[in-house]
Amino acid sequence: MTKEVIIEKIDNFLIDEFEVESDDISPDADLKETLDLDSLDFVDLVVSVEANFGVKLVGEDFVNVKVLQDFYDLIERKLN
Template identity: 50%
Template sequence: MMDVAAIIQTTNDFLVAEFEANPAELTPDADMKATLELDSLDYIDLVVAVEAHFGFKVKPEDFQHIITFQHFYDYVAARARQLV
């Protein structure tokens, strides 16, 4: 099982690689949608990336409560724990 630091690192790595995010802007309290300039199609890409990197299915409605990167990290960590 990945620890939170590994989840954050993996997440930030694919956000930089696949979403051309600026690593300096990936702070826990930053607004994820605004920082990544996500539109509805980008959310589909994000779901696919999370599923590919962490091995669990994501429901689109799960993203309704994710505002900041910290919310996102917490969500991934909680779902990853359920896999164990």
Template identity: 55%
Template sequence: MEKTMEREEIIETIKGFLVEEFEVEEDLIEPNANLKETLDLDSLDYVDLVVIIESHFGFKVTAEDFTDIHTFEDFYNFVNNRLNG
């Protein structure tokens, strides 16, 4: 069941689990920063990220969903659009 969240709440939730799960400094998570480079993601990390998104936000994510996600802003927009249509 998908739930509605405010954009700021989405961003704070995402930052919280990125800092915790990927051990990245919160001040590196800037809207225009490159998601893959900042988090130093490899293919296994993307799997972890998918699982985390699904558990925090309650919707399914596929690898193809990440093809257009380059920055944190793209990531926030993706989650916001999926939650709030």
């Protein structure tokens, strides 16, 4: 799966499942603040990643994830 496809899939489920405005989605968007994701949303995010990409995430995976680009990179690493 290419990086572009990963980014597109993530952006789409953020818009569809988390009701994030497409204008708010950018690589430097802070996951917690800009995207307004709370702790319950992160649980849903883990479930969405599993459903969309077939990879499991754990809390430690998010230690260095601050902005959306970090999240894209995390999913790409998990897939490779």
